[in-house]
Amino acid sequence: MALSPSSSRLLLPGLTPREPGLETYGVRPGGVTGVRLRPGDRIDVVDRHGRQPAELTVLDREGPTGSALGITLDAPATVLRGSAAPNVSAVPAEYGIDPERAMAVRLFGGWSPAGARESFTAVCEAVVLVAAPAVPMAVDDEAANPPSDLLLEIRRAAPRVAHEPRLPEPLAEPVLDLRIDAATARGYEVKKGQYIQVIDVEGRQCSDYLAFDARRLQNGLERGLDATTTRHFTGRAYPQPGLHGKFYDEDARPLVEIVRDTVGRHDTFGLACNAKYYEDMGYPGHANCTDNFNAELAGYGIAARTGWPALNLFYNTAFDDAQVLVFDEPWSRPGDYVLMRAMTDLVCASSACPDDIDPSNAWEPTDIHIRVYDARRTFSMAMAHRVTPDAEPTLTRPTAFAPRTEKLTRQFTEYRGYWLPDSYDNHGPQEEYWACRERAAVMDLSPLRKFEVLGPDAEALLQATLTRNIRKLSHGQVVYTALCNETGGMIDDGTVFRLGDTNFRFVGGDDYDGIWLREQAERLGLDRVWVKPSTDQLHNIAVQGPASRDLLAEIIWTPPTQPAFTGLGWFRFAVGRLGDHQGIPLLVSRTGYSGELGYEIWVHPQHATALWDAVWEAGRPYGLTPLGLAALDMLRIEAGLVFAGHDFSDQTDPFEAGIGFTVPLKTKEDEFVGREALLARKASPQRTLVGLELEGNEPARHGDCVHVGRSQVGVVTSATLSPLLRKNIALCRIAVQYADPGTYVEIGKLDGHRKRIPAQVVRFPFYDPDKTRPRS
Template identity: 40%
Template sequence: MQDLLPLRSFSNIGHMAHGRYFAGFPQRTTVSHRIDPRGSLLVKAVKGDLIRISLEGPGAEIAILAFDPSGARREADLGISPPKALSAGDFAAAPLTGWLGAHGVTGELSLEASAVSYQADGVVLRVPSALTLWIVNPAAPVDLVNGTGRGVARVEHTKQAGQLDLPEPLGDVRDEFTVARGTAQAYQLQRGEVLQIIDVEGQQCSDFQAFGLAALDRAQERMIDGTATRSMVRRSFPGPGLFDKFFDAEMTPMLRVLRDTCGRHDTFGLACTARGYEERGFPGHVNCSDNISRAVAPFGVAPRTAWPAINFFWNTWIDAHHHLQTEESYSRPGDYVAMEALDDLTCVSTACPDDIDPINGWNPTDVHVRIYRPETRITRSVAYRSKEDAPMQISQESAFHERLAPLTDHFAPARDLWLPVSFPSHGTLGEYWACREAATLQDMSGLRKYDVMGPDAERLLQRALTRDIARLAVWRGSYAVMCDDTGQVIDDGTLFRLAPHLFRWCCGSEESGRALTALAEREGLQVRIHDLGGALPNLALQGPKSREILRKLVFTQPHVPNLDQLNWFGATVARVAHREGAPFFLTRSGYTGELGYELFCSKEDAVELWDSVMEAGAEFGLKPMGSAALNIIRIEAGLAAAGAEFTAGVDAFEAGLGFAVNLKKSDFVGKPALERNATAQRHQLKGLLFDCTDVPPHGAPVFCTERQIGTVTSATHSPMLERSIAMARLNIEHAGNGTAVQVGQMDGRMKRLSATVTDIPFVDPKRERARA
């Protein structure tokens, strides 16, 4: 095998960029980005770099501003079209204006920018000299709302060979250094400083350990302790990803994780040891444990044969048989972990020398370390990728975060956004009852939105979805399911028709967009699919008072339905308060089973929309709601969720979504399989009513006597029914109402919860509340 490193010593070995390609991972010299409508991207390029721009359909344009190191404009050097006007109203201009201000350009933004237009194979620009590029995807807010705008633009930056793919600094750097492959380096952190550990070339593991400095001064070694950490964060060993905090044996927090762009690590195993290599036939192989001992010796730390460590970027997991498994690292070039020091610390980082198994991609490389001063503010975030080889997106604060942050500190990642779990002023139970008795407002911006348009738009959606789209009138919507050839559910969502040849698909996963695109290309359809990315954040206003609240703020033009004309799953385009107010897309839909509406707007109008709804709802008892209360309500309403009711290996009928499947349609993807399964259904989604308040976990086995006859998909305690309830996938022979079953806990055998099979939904089975 080429490029393997010497076994005994790594001293004086130059940097080797292997550039090898592993299936499922992007080429190491190419970085991919996406620009949402109204978004912008900063790219720093050097001579010889290639910039490839892909747009979604004919007529689409993107604007480029190019600056040389002196700040002079250089679009002409790229050979692109003459400039056109670009104003602050065309996009979210704050990042660009901030950059311009930092470089001496101030005042109202009114720039000439060169335009790049759609080409089927994309546009490739060769950079002639060092340039800073601002690439802007312009769109007007009203165009986003009514579906006449454009979708996401994609940019690939291919760098010159030999360039390191280090991410831009996160703030004010106090110190930085490279840990050469096969070595370790110790360093100190002051309380409040932020440590960034960067995988330079990708697929390189880095062991890490930290010691309390005050304890070392007393000749005591208090380091990160795996057992204490797992106990404090209540997580088992090992699991992909990182803990929130890391503790010493005295349960004192030492570090807090701020960012993780990889998502798969091992915490805790051992750093590699001399013995580990000896037992595989490589005596004398350099190893991380010995490297750590040498690095920390000047700080008075005693050597060890084997060092426990956080094994950053090491891809390990526990299989179904509880065995530890490992494979090549998931980390890409430039992936990093950032942590805040919660005390004064002595730390050590390694660049693992393992070249005899896959954990470093068979070729160890360098690790880079940066230390930021305490005043550096770094928002907490994790990486999100819609699939393994998709561009990384750092989790962002939602467009409504400015209003949410003062109300709660309890946020959780929802795809690429931080969204609230609950609000302490009312609590999950208070939010639940507000939705049942008054109204709630919830940030649901994690939904994915696609505008599908063109002469074959209806034909595409008729083939892709299980509902009869030909019957869908303009300004009407329908819940629908997308299946693969086997009838398994790819995604579910709500489809709205905005015009004869224009539809908006609001769904849960980017897989929808990929499936629609692949189907359109395979069948040669004349259609454009615009991925709106995060450009159209949305709120869910749910509860019996929701219509009364909207009456105080909705303005509609005569050519679209007004509020009182919106029946269940109706849609319209509205403005806040008056004809010049912020535009938003309004639908009578939701995920609660209650009367409710969803409101979609541009990012710039998000705070105004939130304020307007909250102000209008004050007299009606309107409260913000988080995901915890929503989960209770959607289970009571019998509404399916991805990863729970529908998952790999489950068709639409077994997921309880048969009501959304129209087998009378002439054809759709998955129809033959669903027709076969409909007459030979083996499982059915049913409800379970428990005789207790214990809530079983997802995946708990359901028994009839000693035989497992099903699996719990979702469970909760129902405040309305005052008992625990669950949805479960049961064998058809045991799915009759009134059947007595038991749900197993403690390995399914030592504890049983008695339950009775019933229909779902548990509350309001005829959906009369939503239709009110």
């Protein structure tokens, strides 16, 4: 729907407050968040996902009476009493209260609806502690209710001054805390091993960073960050901040290593702004980063330059498809930062860029803040992810199986907010691949997003939002499905587990799936359904390969009320135990992403290492091998299994993605999101997914164009060298006129015309197209 001129406005989620004076804070499951209130301040406690109890404790100078909010504290503050966090326990002590005797008022819980809120207004100054009690979700509980987070909204009677930025809390005790005022630069020294945090105070502000080897400077040798050397070692045409590794000087010595990046979308190694840039734009005498650097670095004996090549943090430039350098407003938000570790003693300089004549600082230069932390500190490697533009960021984290996988490899990659092995030391992708095809392999798939869909309206919600006919789903059955928008485009694919009449589990690839399901429930008026994230309560491994059944039969026990493990059918699951009836609870499903006979095993994170150890020990006689993402990609392409962002997107319908079987338009009579669009698309298909076999030994890559004659007729979505077929193969979205098996096409390289790889459309999937192996 087009916006009317009166409602049209520039949308900047996460940058502009939703209303003046509003502050928001999260409360994690099992955690406590404290806020100070002054007279007239209002606090709203929001149960974001529903069915999550809250404990609210009020402390003022009169004691823990609750009178500051006009309430009575009548229940034990169970979370506060058990809190081991010194910063939390210190607050009650400040008011002379024994944390072990703290009281609270309980809010929500039971069957509170998603979005339920309680509001309180302070009549005097007080500290309010809000806790989210959390009990681990039982894997074997049909009516599982995972703990979820709470939201606090504070509306100040006297709002903060609009220009008063709020810096993020220090990551540790800083050894240097330095503000760089807008349009200036500062030099500073850092010792080997120390951490440098560059913070964008108000958001959308560029900061150029220089670093020099301090010891070599003392010997009269100037060696700083070098773009060409770094480009060579990182393998990037235009090296970008992120977690790709180290930045080097021209002698190939590493100077700094990226540890954290909460932005992820910015660049590096353009020139810092300089006098010539402004002069050519008609602004002679304009302040610039290069001159500011020259003034700061003169005291270190570093010669002045007319333009400094710098590590450009929070600066949004890129090369477009025509290889033209373009730039726009930075992606950084208030408080975003890049954390680096010094690889040697450094002389550093950082700027708060003065550019106010173009979008590089959103036309308004602001401050940059520098914090340096002691080398004895440790910080996790991480990037930040936001589910929606205005959501709070979450940092990359390890899965519960990391204590075991980290002993087997150093080859980890950042995957959807988690660290997962790309391959395993002493094995490698080919060996891991063959282990899965011939014996058995185990892989960590914990980043899959899980959502408990609960309540009397749960079936109605899933029936109205998924392409499959959920009403036909039996207890103990799993079904693969697509989630589509109103145009028929795929939001995601996933599996649905039916645990009971009113209890389902949806497993997909994106946190947004849960948000979308909740939005649809609200749109449809289904107020007796809860969609609760359970990813943090269920981590899972997959054991795949011909020997997987025999291997797992030795360690998985199922009760008489559940199917016997050895008789578990394809796309069925059972709730059981590890070892015997006294073992840890688990759920095992006969599902996978390899094209082989295989299973996925789901446990609470606290039991993850015990499960891994048991599987590993049982797998020794079968040659069990760990399997990483690189080998998994080969397996799933051979098996014709699609991957989000490669083989489908919200511009691709299930028919175009090769999973039209998930859309039973004839047998599912109920309406669901996208049905009308899918009926039209099926009646008049334009593109479909096919398999290609390439001639020769040169591989295709995702995004390669596919031609018949001069015209492009398709695009490669995924490609690999198949170890089993000993051929290069690809998945291709192609015009239906060229989709018949046996059709000859050409895959374009270079500009798509100067070099072509002959290929042929073949039966798809490439490996075991009748699925005899996973069905066996």
